[in-house]
Every structure is written in structure tokens, then in C-alpha cells.
Amino acid sequence: MITLNSKIETINGVAKRIAPKMKKLGVETVEELLSFWPFRWEDWSQVKKISEVMPNTTATINGIVELIQNKRSPWKKSLITEAIIADGSDKIKAVWFHQPYLVKNLRPGDQLFLSGKVELREDGLQFVHPQYERITKYKTETMHTARIVPVYPLTKGLTEKQLRYVISSVIRLADNMPEWLPSDLIKKNNLASLAEAIKQIHFPDNHSLLNRALERLKFDELFLIQLRTALAKAELRKSRGVKIEFKESETKKFVKSLPFQLTDAQRIAGWEILKDLQRQTPMNRLLEGDVGSGKTVVAGLSILNVALNKFQVAYMAPTEILARQHFSTLARLLKNWPIRIGLLTSAEKIIANHESRITNQIMYKKISDGELDLVIGTHALIQDKVEFKNLGLVIIDEQHRFGVEQRKKLKSPGHNKLIPHLLSMTATPIPRSLALTVYGDLDLSVINELPQGRKKIKTEVVPPEHRPEKYKFVLDRINDGQQVFVICPLIDLSDKLGIKAVKDEFEKLDKKIFPKVPIGLMHGKLKSKDKERVMQDFLDKKTMIMVSTPVIEVGIDVPNATVMMIESAERFGLAQLHQFRGRVGRSDKQSYCFLFTESAAAETIKRLQTVVKSNDGFALAEADLEFRGPGEVYGIKQSGYRDELKVAKLTDYIIIKKSKTAADEIIKIDAELNKFPLIKNRLKKFEASVHFE
Ligand code: ADP
Ligand code: MG
DSSP: OOOOBBBBBGTTTHHHHHHHHHHHOOOOHHHHHOOOOSEEEEEEOOOOOOGOOOEEEEEEEEEEEEEEOOOOOOTTTOOOEEEEEOOOOOOEEEESOOOHHHHHHOOOOOOEEEEEEEEEEETTEEEEEEEEEEEEEEOOOOOSSSSEEOOOOOOOTOOOOOOOOOTTTTTTGGGGGGSOOOOHHHTTOOOOOHHHHHHHHHSSSSHHHHHHHHHHHHHHHHHHHHHHHHHHHHHHSSSOOOOOOHHHHHHHHHHHSSOOOOOOHHHHHHHHHHHHTTTSSOOEEEEEOOTSHHHHHHHHHHHHHHHHOOOOEEEEEEEEHHHHHHHHHHHTTTTTSOOOOEEOOOSSSEEEEEESBBBHHHHHHHHTTOSEEEESSSGGGGSOOOOOSEEEEEEEGGGGGGGGHHHHHHHHSOOOBBBBBEEEEEOOOOOOOHTEEEESSSSSEOOOOOTTTTTOOOOEOOOOOGGHHHHHHHHHHHHOOOEEEHHHHHHOOTTTTHHHHHHHHHHHHHIIIIIOOOOOEEEESSHHHHHHHHHHHHTSOOOEEEOGHHHHHHHOOOTTTEEEEEETTGGGGGHHHHHHHTTTTOOOOOOOEEEEOOOOHHHHHHHHHHHHHOOHHHHHHHHHHHHHHHGGGTHHHHOOOTTTOOSSSSTHHHHHHHHHHHHHHHHHHHOOOTTOHEEEEEEEEHHHOOOOO
């Protein structure tokens, strides 16, 4: 007897034949087969009379084969099979190419359904290469025609027909799929049962039942994510963190010493963070603020307080350039305070206000002895060799660049049992749906205003024919002493880091376009020292143009740069383009962003125009979700959930909200999930399957 646990080769002959191929798709058992879902459906459910069929449409008819024969087409020499089908209202021709064996499958007198495209030819209407399905005394239900038909993702040597056939022969076993959601929850959320959903997702009876099935299966996926997030949050709430006393007068003094007034948004964010730090439970906060909104100084406020409480701070940046820049910025901001600052990257180990570099060993020792209050670095900070004495706060800049696992590593402090506070910062606006799901365990602070005096950046999509005039315009800016970024995407896959692209662009600009202008070249393969030099030359205006791979995307601060040129802009996400644009517009001078594209495709231009029209990072991130799907949006990849969302999308707000409420309610009843063994079991499986990168 076949059960859910049976291997699929035991189902029938076809299943046996396709089993090796299904294995490639990760399907070995009947249960896995039933969990292998179509990715789309074709609706052939409207059966028409032949007399009603119109040219240049698709249609399904039900008729009898009057005649079927093979012919050779005179001009192509190809073999075609022609049939005449009649249904009492009229007759119609059907043709197939290169399938001579059809004359053996279909005989005059056979009753069948045909679904496909109808075209008008010299001798009348005809179905071109339609799907066909015979109806007999024994087989009255259709699988491939005259219904909503599932379309599965395939692999080589596998056909839709085979899959539908094999799945249909075990679909009744869906009734045995264990329902893992409590009936209360199902009722409250008006969900289909799991069995019903599985049956309908494969062979929907109608659209509304298909939608209901999809809704249920989406709910399942999102509910698991929500549960995981809620449990992580609950666990954190139980653990003990480091209490950081608010140093009020010192904080005021620090704020006064700044060369500018904090914006209201900066003050509020800073205050929220300082309040978290005073609690016994570890902070888990995401500070979101558009590029240039001034997150670094807000981080500075918290660093000051933690350091004055005699705890250490680890500050992680995604690139060496940024780590270096934060190091000098923070060393400057905090120079009048008794705070000892170190820089730790794979290439550099430096202590602020000490001239010379130090060795790895000395750096590690200073960290573990607590002789440094603030250590800024890259990934190098999370090596096992690095142990803090009393880590109180971890700051992660541009957090979506770091995997969740990496974050965990930094969380566990060297010697004390207390969990350090965590502040993540990002300029990538996280769409509402993401904030609710994959980042649901984070508290959110948002800096939603830019410092005063910033001019709006003028953005333009530039087609090839306008390139020369833009170059002229750019040259004028340069002659006026302003500086320019040029970003090149990676061109082909062999050019993994985009180095060839950037070098070609450099050559072109250097030799042909701006021969008199000093140009810098930045890419990921440069040694850290060289990156440093390229960056410094640009800051010192020794070079006026910096051609770069997308590495400068995050964080870099060069107020004198007023033009951002982006090559093949269509290759980037909208939020990413917005990030690039944020590299300019940091002074009171008018800044420009040129989106170069060779593409004239309407869809592409429309997408790029969104960046022209909107200066709102949040809106752009949402638009990214719409245009490119969640897989492309930042954060998803690192969230580890990418492969887990088979049917749910991060635009399914309503289901996201429902699933969150449901997860919170379950946890409220029993955070250990002992009262919900099926959920617990399912969650365990889910956690084992999540791939954190
Ligand atoms: P981001 O949020 O992108 O990390 P930064 O912290 O790098 O932004 O700040 C961008 C620039 O704005 C820096 O040069 C910083 O000194 C400046 N800045 C920050 N806050 C203010 C403010 N309130 N007023 C004026 N300039 C500010
Ligand atoms: Mg920053």
C-alpha cells in the first residue's frame, strides 16, 4: 500500500521512470511529491462550442475525432499531423508538428478535449499544437485540459504530463497529510485545511479555491518565520544584558561640542537607544536612516555612554574603507574623551593617536585586556582569536551585509555571561513587510530627515545620444573644483568583482573623455593600502574622478563630490541606485546623479524613472519589491529565508499581518510550544532547513 512515506518509484511505472529526475528536485517520497507545488496555472476551464471559437485566441473544445492523418508540409519538409474535430456545432482542424505517433494515440471516433491557440489560416480556423486529452468510459476527468492546469518547475527529461499524472495518482493521500495548525487558529483565520489546500494547489476546482489554497500555504510559510522571530525575541527578553547608566552631563557636553546641531530625528533615535541601554535586557535595535542622515554621530552618542560605563564597544563595518573612515570620524568626534580607540582590519591594526601600526597579537591582547574601549573593524573582528574583556555594545553598520550567524558570533562576549546590546544601522530602507517578518525581532528607530541645507539631488536617466553633453557638463563641474563618482556594474559573470568593467571604464575616461583630469580607480581587488591611498587622493582632491565598482555603495563621505554617474544603471536595484546617489549631495552645492543606460525598453526606463521621481528610500525599496521580487531586495538573501518562501511573497501584507498575530498568540499561550507539539515539530524541521549564509 502506498503511504505518504512511500518512495515515489513505488507509485506506478511512470513514477519509477521519473524518480531519478525527481530526486534532483529534492523529491523522494510521496509526501515530498505532494509538497512539490506548481509555480503557475493555466486556465483551460472554459469549454467552448467549436462554432464559438474565435481566431487569435486560446480555447478549449470537446469533440470527436473525424479524421487524423500525417502529412509532409511541402515547404519545410517537416512532418505534420492533421486532425478534424467535430462537436455538433461545427468542425475545426488541429495540427501538430513532428509527432507522427499521434495517429496511433488518437483514432477517428475518439472523444477528446483540445486546449490551445487558435489561428486563422487559408483553409479556416485551426488549433496549432494544442494539448489534447482523450475521454473514455474509464477516464472521465481531465488533467491537462478543460480545467485549471498546474504547471510545475521541471528538470531535463521530465514533462508536465508525467508529473501531473504521477501526482494525480496519489493526490488522494493529501487527506493523510497531518494538519499541524490548531483548529482554533484555522477557524479564526478562515484558512483552508492542509489537505484541502494541497489538493487544490495541484488540481484547483476553480480560482477561488486555488486562491484559498495559496493563502493557506502562504500562511504556513509566513507563520513559521513569524514564530521563529517571535521566539528569538522572547528568548532575548529572558537573557541578561549590560546595564548602561545614562551619563547625562557628559552626553550634553558631547552634543554641544559637535560642529552642527543634531536634527530632531537624530535626537529621538539617540534617546531611544540610550533608553534601551539602561535596561537589563539586551537591546536589539535597527537604526534606519537614509544615506547622509547622520547615523554615525548617533552611534557616537551610544559609544560615549557605554565607554564611560567602562564597557567595550565593537563597531563592525562592511568594508575596510568604511572601517577606516569610521575610525577617523569617531577618533575625531571623541578626541576630547578618555576613550581608547582601535582599528582592526585584516590589513591594519592601529590605535588612535599612536603613530605606528601594531601587530595582531598586541591588538588581540589589548582587546582582551580591556585596554581598548572602542574597536572598529571589518569581519576581522569576529575571528575566534578576538576576545573582548567586557563587551557591552555591538554596532553593525549596514547590517544587511552581515549574515545572521556572523552576528551571533559577535554577540557572545569573551569572558562575561552577559549578552551585549546590539545596534544595527542601515541606509537600506526596509519595506514594511520585511520589517514585520524577517526583521521582526528588531526594534526600529528611524531617522527620517536629512540635516538642513542639503539640496535635492537632480537625477536624470541618460540615453546614449545624450552622453556627450553630460560629459561636457561634468567637465565644467570638475573645472569648478567639484568631484565626480563613476560606478560600473559587473559586466559578466567571469568578471566576478567587476574589475574588468571598471578598468575598461577607467581607460576610456582617462584616454578619451577626460584626458586632462586626474582619475582614481577603486575596486575590491586592490590591497587595503592601495584602497586607502586611492580614497585619500580623492579626499585631497589629487584625483577629481573616482571610477569604482559598487564597493563605495555604502557609507563613504566625500562632501566635495557633487556628481554621481552610474553606468548600465538598469543592472542595479532601485534602492541600490538610491544609495549610490546618496554619495553626493552632502554639501550645500547642487548635486547631480546621471543614470546611464543603453536600454530603451519601456519597462526599464519606467523603473529608472522611479529613482528620478522619488527621493524616498522607503518608496524605492517597496518599488524594488514590486519590480524585481523579494529575492532581489536587500536583506532577504542574508535573512536566510530566501528558499523558504515557496509561495509566499513579501508583498502579501495581509497574510503577513495575520500570521504575525497568530504567532504572537501561540507564544503567549506557551512559549515553549509544549502545548503545540505539531507546531514545535514543524518549526524544528523548518529551522533545520533554513540556510543562513
Ligand atoms: P549616514 O547616515 O549615511 O551614515 P553620516 O553619519 O556619514 O551619514 O553623516 C553624513 C554627513 O553628515 C557627515 O559628514 C556628518 O558629519 C554630517 N552630519 C551628521 N549629522 C548632521 C547634522 N545634524 N547637521 C549637519 N551635518 C550633519
Ligand atoms: Mg554610515
